[in-house]
Amino acid sequence: MAVETQLLERDRQVWEGILADHGAKTSAVLQILLDINQHYHYLPQESLEWLAGQIRMPISQVFSVATFFKVFSLTPRGRTLIHVCTGTACHVKGAQRLIERLDKEMHLKPGETAADLAFTLETVNCVGACASAPILRVNEDTHSEMTPNKVSELIQELVKKEG
Ligand code: FES
Numbered sequence: 001m002a003v004e005t006q007l008l009e010r011d012r013q014v015w016e017g018i019l020a021d022h023g024a025k026t027s028a029v030l031q032i033l034l035d036i037n038q039h040y041h042y043l044p045q046e047s048l049e050w051l052a053g054q055i056r057m058p059i060s061q062v063f064s065v066a067t068f069f070k071v072f073s074l075t076p077r078g079r080t081l082i083h084v085c086t087g088t089a090c091h092v093k094g095a096q097r098l099i100e101r102l103d104k105e106m107h108l109k110p111g112e113t114a115a116d117l118a119f120t121l122e123t124v125n126c127v128g129a130c131a132s133a134p135i136l137r138v139n140e141d142t143h144s145e146m147t148p149n150k151v152s153e154l155i156q157e158l159v160k161k162e163g
Pocket residue numbers: 085086087088089090091125126127128129130131133134135
């Protein structure tokens with residue numbers, strides 16, 4: 001069965017909208033992938049195959065772009081991304097204790113996504129805020145000078161927001 005016939009209609013509409021925003025051209029591949037990634041929080045494989053056909057780019061090249069940038073994920077990620085910085089300054093100031101608290105209270109280890117796709121926990125190298133280490137990011141928000149207790153408070157807020 002052709003890939004396209006397996007797609008859900010609503011997915012096709014999302015992708016076509018994104019494609020219309022940027023134009024069906026190879027030079028727009030990065031921006032299109034960013035938008036797809038933002039919509040799903042990852043890049044569904046079907047979307048890559050579909051995009052390759054639409055912009056007439058070999059699927060291997062689309063995969064190359066999708067795997068080159070750390071912002072992209074080929075596996076499902078949660079609606080809320082939690083990044084703990086494990087760069088040198090954050091490591092020295094206790095990043096591991098933040099990770100342990102997240103594991104204890106959310107049952108997530110780095111690289112894992114909750115079964116309900118609410119949260120993903122990842123580590124990241126220095127985010128350039130060493131003076132305020134240790135750093136934890138929630139989506140685009142940066143939390144400075146974190147402690148395990150502050151992590152617990154943050155988790156409560158995030159869980160409440162998720163409903
Ligand atoms: S090491 Fe974490 S912000 Fe620099």
